[in-house]
Amino acid sequence: MATKRSSQGGATDNGQPAKKKGFWALGLLDSMKDPALQHFTDDKIVVIKDKYPKARHHFLVCPRLKINNLKALKPEHLPLLNHMHEVGKRIIKESIGEEELKYQLGYHAIPSMSHLHLHAISRDFDSPCLKNKKHWNSFTTDYFVDSMELIAELEENGCVDTSGRNGEELLKQPLRCHVCKSQFANMPKLKGHIVKHIKK
DNA sequence: GTTCTAGAAC
DNA sequence: GTTCTAGAAC
Numbered sequence: 001m002a003t004k005r006s007s008q009g010g011a012t013d014n015g016q017p018a019k020k021k022g023f024w025a026l027g028l029l030d031s032m033k034d035p036a037l038q039h040f041t042d043d044k045i046v047v048i049k050d051k052y053p054k055a056r057h058h059f060l061v062c063p064r065l066k067i068n069n070l071k072a073l074k075p076e077h078l079p080l081l082n083h084m085h086e087v088g089k090r091i092i093k094e095s096i097g098e099e100e101l102k103y104q105l106g107y108h109a110i111p112s113m114s115h116l117h118l119h120a121i122s123r124d125f126d127s128p129c130l131k132n133k134k135h136w137n138s139f140t141t142d143y144f145v146d147s148m149e150l151i152a153e154l155e156e157n158g159c160v161d162t163s164g165r166n167g168e169e170l171l172k173q174p175l176r177c178h179v180c181k182s183q184f185a186n187m188p189k190l191k192g193h194i195v196k197h198i199k200k
Numbered sequence: 201g202t203t204c205t206a207g208a209a210c
Numbered sequence: 211g212t213t214c215t216a217g218a219a220c
Contacts (some may be wrong), residue, residue, distance in 0.1 A: 022220070024201060052202075112201045131202095132215075186214060188208095 028113045032062050044083055047091055047120075048178065052129040054121060054139060057095040057103070061088040061118040068114060070145070070160045071106060071107060078154060085147045088120035098124055100199045105147040108138055110167040118147060124198050132187060134171045140178040143170040 032046045033038050039059060040047040050058040060086045067073065073081070085105060092103045102123040111117065121139065132138065137143055142165055154160055175184045179197045184190040 027201070129202095134216095188214080 002130050012076060025112060025114045028060070028062065028117060030066075032115075040087065042078060042087075045087060050119075053128050054130040054135055055123070055125045056099075056101065056124040057092055057120075058127070059091055059095070059120040061090065061091075061120060063116055069111070069116065070109070070150070071159045072164055073150075073154055075154060075158050077144040078151065081147070081151050081154070082112065084118045088118050088147070088179075090124065092120040104139070104144070107145045107147065107150060109143050109145055109162045109165050109170070109186075119144075124194070125178070126195055126198060130191070133175060136175060136187070136190065137171045137173050138167065140176070141170045141173050159168050 003097065031048050031051065034048075037048045037051075038046055039049055043119055044064060046064060048060050048062065050060055063080055063084065065077075065080065080140050088105050089103075094103070096103060103121060104123055105118060105120050107116070107118060119139070125136070145160075145162065147166065150160055175187065175190045177184070177190065177197070178184065179194070182193065184193060
């Protein structure tokens with residue numbers, strides 16, 4: 001067999017160009033529909049486990065309503081955002097259980113995946129899937145938009161404006177421990193360090 | 201979002 | 211020599 005990379009997402013391999021540009025960016029919509037990945041659902045939202053968790057506990061809270069990004073948010077979405085926040089908080093707490101891990105709830109300023117999704121993630125960041133600077137800075141710099149702050153901004157201004165943040169810049173920031181702010185030259189050194197902050 | 205890998209960094 | 215990052219392809 002001429003084994004190229006096995007095509008994902010049901011694309012055929014015989015020159016059938018089922019591959020649109022950025023097809024992967026819609027993967028979240030497929031994951032939402034897959035009962036095997038659904039951790040919790042109600043009439044407003046679907047909660048799935050992140051396919052590549054960046055910490056010991058990592059969930060995505062997705063509204064059933066189609067909302068493309070933070071820019072599309074309007075005051076009418078506030079009840080939904082509050083609901084996502086509350087359910088996300090409950091689920092991450094339940095998942096963490098007895099462990100003494102903190103957590104954070106929020107959105108990426110410029111997400112890679114289409115469709116709005118709230119990250120509910122424990123703050124150990126102890127995961128083999130957390131591999132590079134972009135991963136790290138997307139959760140530990142202002143690239144990560146805190147859910148409560150986002151809700152407050154929408155309440156005050158009637159919209160969410162992330163144009164003040166330079167996403168590219170934030171992702172290139174030096175690697176710093178999120179607990180003690182120590183700086184590290186590379187990912188292995190950072191990862192070796194952060195586990196020391198986890199109470200066992 | 202991930203995987204792969206060239207070449208920079210060590 | 212090996213480790214690690216970062217950019218292209220997917």
